Amino acid sequence: MERTIYADGLSRDEVEDSLKLFDAHDIVVRNGRSWKCPVYVQRTPPCRDACPSSEDIRGYLTNIAQADYFGKGMEQVLDEAWHTITDKNPLPAVHGRICPHPCETGCNRKHKEDGAVAINNMERFIGDHGLKRNLQLKRISDEAKGKKVAVIGSGPSGLSAAYQMARRGYQVTMFESFEKAGGMLRYGIPNYRLPEAVLDGEIQKILDLGVELKCNTKIGVDISFEKIREDYDAVYLAMGAHKGANMGVDGEDSANVFTAASFLNRVNSGAQVDIGRRVVVVGGGDSAVDAARVSLRMHQLMEDEKHHLDANDEAKIEAAVEEEIATEETVSNKAMVDAARASKRKSKYSEVIMLYRRTREEMPAISHDVDDALTEGVRIEYLVAPVGFETDGGRATAIKCIRMALGEPDKSGRRRPVPIEGSEFSVAVDTVLVGIGQTPDLAGGLEALANKWGWVDANNVQATSQQGIFAGGDVLGLGISTKAVGQGRIAARAMDAYLTGKEYRKPNMGTPVKVTDLRLDYYKPAARNEEGQIDLDDAITGFGEIKQTISTQQAINEASRCLSCGLCNVCDQCRVYCPQETIHRDKKRPKGTVMFTDYTGCTGCHVCFEACPTGYIQMGMGF
Numbered sequence: 001m002e003r004t005i006y007a008d009g010l011s012r013d014e015v016e017d018s019l020k021l022f023d024a025h026d027i028v029v030r031n032g033r034s035w036k037c038p039v040y041v042q043r044t045p046p047c048r049d050a051c052p053s054s055e056d057i058r059g060y061l062t063n064i065a066q067a068d069y070f071g072k073g074m075e076q077v078l079d080e081a082w083h084t085i086t087d088k089n090p091l092p093a094v095h096g097r098i099c100p101h102p103c104e105t106g107c108n109r110k111h112k113e114d115g116a117v118a119i120n121n122m123e124r125f126i127g128d129h130g131l132k133r134n135l136q137l138k139r140i141s142d143e144a145k146g147k148k149v150a151v152i153g154s155g156p157s158g159l160s161a162a163y164q165m166a167r168r169g170y171q172v173t174m175f176e177s178f179e180k181a182g183g184m185l186r187y188g189i190p191n192y193r194l195p196e197a198v199l200d201g202e203i204q205k206i207l208d209l210g211v212e213l214k215c216n217t218k219i220g221v222d223i224s225f226e227k228i229r230e231d232y233d234a235v236y237l238a239m240g241a242h243k244g245a246n247m248g249v250d251g252e253d254s255a256n257v258f259t260a261a262s263f264l265n266r267v268n269s270g271a272q273v274d275i276g277r278r279v280v281v282v283g284g285g286d287s288a289v290d291a292a293r294v295s296l297r298m299h300q301l302m303e304d305e306k307h308h309l310d311a312n313d314e315a316k317i318e319a320a321v322e323e324e325i326a327t328e329e330t331v332s333n334k335a336m337v338d339a340a341r342a343s344k345r346k347s348k349y350s351e352v353i354m355l356y357r358r359t360r361e362e363m364p365a366i367s368h369d370v371d372d373a374l375t376e377g378v379r380i381e382y383l384v385a386p387v388g389f390e391t392d393g394g395r396a397t398a399i400k401c402i403r404m405a406l407g408e409p410d411k412s413g414r415r416r417p418v419p420i421e422g423s424e425f426s427v428a429v430d431t432v433l434v435g436i437g438q439t440p441d442l443a444g445g446l447e448a449l450a451n452k453w454g455w456v457d458a459n460n461v462q463a464t465s466q467q468g469i470f471a472g473g474d475v476l477g478l479g480i481s482t483k484a485v486g487q488g489r490i491a492a493r494a495m496d497a498y499l500t501g502k503e504y505r506k507p508n509m510g511t512p513v514k515v516t517d518l519r520l521d522y523y524k525p526a527a528r529n530e531e532g533q534i535d536l537d538d539a540i541t542g543f544g545e546i547k548q549t550i551s552t553q554q555a556i557n558e559a560s561r562c563l564s565c566g567l568c569n570v571c572d573q574c575r576v577y578c579p580q581e582t583i584h585r586d587k588k589r590p591k592g593t594v595m596f597t598d599y600t601g602c603t604g605c606h607v608c609f610e611a612c613p614t615g616y617i618q619m620g621m622g623f
Contacts, residue, residue: 036619043566049512050106052483064559082130096124150232155183157473158238160488220444237471245437251389254396260291260435276430284356288435299350462491513565517615529554574608
C-alpha cells in the first residue's frame with residue numbers, strides 16, 4: 001500500500017534520492033517519537049558539500065575501503081574511483097596537486113585527534129592511477145546532438161565545460177590565445193607543483209572525446225566574437241584573468257618591474273628572464289608565493305651556470321652554512337633547522353623577499369605553500385606596503401615602503417592595514433614582481449559583457465545577460481581551480497538545457513551531516529597517510545616535482561579512515577545490537593542498502609539508530 005513519506009530534519013530531495021534505492025515496502029518514515037522504525041536515508045557528506053566541483057568523495061573512498069567486503073579487486077575499485085571523480089572533474093591528477101582542498105576543512109574526521117581524511121592525497125593517487133592505466137573519460141550519450149558549442153579559453157573552467165558538452169554529444173571547439181591549452185594551470189603554476197606531463201595527459205583525454213582545440217587564436221585579432229556567435233549555437237566564456245594588477249605608484253613602469261602573472265607566464269613558456277641577485281615580491285596570494293619560489297630556483301640555476309661551482313666550492317659553502325648555524329641557538333625542530341640551512345645557503349647566492357601589508361594570519365595564499373616557501377629560504381616581511389620606487393635610467397633601484405598596523409576589518413573580513421607615520425624605508429632591488437591580483441582582458445568584442453569593475457556577470461547556472469552566452473572561472477572573479485571546474489560543469493548542464501529547450505535548475509544538495517550526527521567514539525584512531533617530499537637541497541636547485549604520490553597501501557589505509565558520513569559503512573552495528581533481530585543484511589543489494597529492516601518485527605526501540613556511527617539511520621513512525 002502507498003505511504004506518505006516524511007523525515008526529521010531532511011529535505012524532500014534527500015528523501016526522494018534515498019527512495020530510489022529501495023522498494024516501497026522498505027521505507028517507513030514520519031514525524032513523531034513513539035513507535036518509530038528505522039529508515040535508511042543517504043545524506044550529503046560535508047566533504048562533498050565543501051567541494052566546489054561536487055565530487056562524490058565519500059563514494060569513491062568507501063568503495064576502496066569496502067573492496068574486500070564486496071569481493072572487488074583493487075584495480076577494479078581504483079578504476080571505478082577514477083570514473084567517479086571524472087564524472088564531475090576531468091582533472092583529478094592536476095587537482096590532487098594544486099587544490100587547497102576545502103573538502104578536508106569540511107571533513108568531520110577533523111574533530112578527532114588524528115585529523116581530516118587526506119582527500120587531496122587520495123585524489124592525486126587516483127588521478128595518477130588513471131594516467132598510468134590510460135583510462136578514458138566516459139560519454140553520457142553516443143548520439144550526436146547536431147549543435148556546435150564554442151568555449152573561449154582552455155583553463156580549468158573551459159576544459160570542464162568542453163568535456164561535459166562533448167560527452168553529451170555536442171560538437172565543441174575551444175579557442176585558446178596561448179600556444180598550448182591549460183590557461184593558468186600551464187602558464188601560472190610552476191612545474192615543481194604541477195608537472196607539464198600530468199597536465200598534458202589529462203587534457204589529452206578531453207581532446208580524445210572529439211573536442212577541437214584552436215591555439216594561438218585571440219578573440220578580436222584572429223577571429224571576431226561576432227563571428228563566433230554566428231557560427232555556434234552556444235558560447236562559454238572562460239578566458240580567465242591573466243592580466244596582473246598594478247599598484248598605481250610612481251616608478252612602477254620601470255623595466256625591471258613585472259607582474260607575478262606575466263613573470264610566471266614567461267618562465268613557464270621557457271623564456272629567459274634575468275632577475276639579478278635580489279628579488280622583491282609584493283603580495284601575499286598564491287601567485288606571489290609561486291613567483292618567490294620560482295625566483296629562488298632561477299637564482300640557483302643562474303649561479304650554477306655563471307660560476308660552475310666545483311665540489312670544493314660547494315663543500316666550502318656547505319661548511320660555512322653549518323658553522324653559522326652551529327654558532328646560533330640550538331633548534332630542535334627539524335623543519336626549523338632545514339629552514340635555517342636553506343636561508344643561510346641561499347643568502348650565499350641571492351635573496352628573495354616578499355612584502356605583505358598584513359600578517360601571516362591574513363595571507364590568502366595556500367598555507368602549506370607559504371610554509372614551503374619559508375623552508376626553502378624566502379624571507380617574508382609582514383605589515384609592509386610599497387609606496388613607490390627609486391629609479392635610475394628607467395630601472396628601479398629600490399622599492400620605497402612604509403610599515404603598517406592592522407585596523408578595523410574591511411569588506412573581506414580581514415583587518416584593514418593602516419600606514420604608520422614616519423616608518424618609511426627602502427629596500428634595494430634588482431627585480432620586483434607584483435602579485436597583488438589579476439583581472440580579465442576583455443577585448444575584441446567582449447567589452448560589452450564587462451561590468452563596471454571589468455569582470456563578467458553570470459547567474460547561478462552560469463548564464464550571462466546575453467542569450468546563449470554563458471561564463472565561468474576567473475573571468476567572473478578570482479577563485480580556486482576546482483570552483484572553475486564546477487562552474488564549467490554547471491554551465492554545460494545549463495547549455496544542454498538551453499539547446500534542447502528545457503529548463504535547468506541546480507540540484508538541492510541538502511543539509512550536510514554534522515559531527516553531532518555521528519558516533520565519533522566508534523572510529524579507532526588512525527594516522528593520516530601523508531605524501532612524501534624530495535630533499536630540500538634537490539627542491540631548490542631545479543623545477544622537478546617536490547611532492548610525491550602516496551603508495552597503493554597508503555591509499556587503502558587512507559580510504560579506510562573515511563567516516564562514511566550519512567551512508568552505511570557495513571559496520572554491522574545495527575544488526576548486532578537489534579534486540580528483535582529484525583535487521584538483516586544482503587551483500588547482493590546495492591551499496592548503501594545492504595542493511596534492511598523487517599518492519600513486521602520492529603518495535604521502534606531506537607537501538608539501531610543509537611548504534612549507527614555514520615548518521616545513516618533515521619527514525620520514522622511505524623504503521
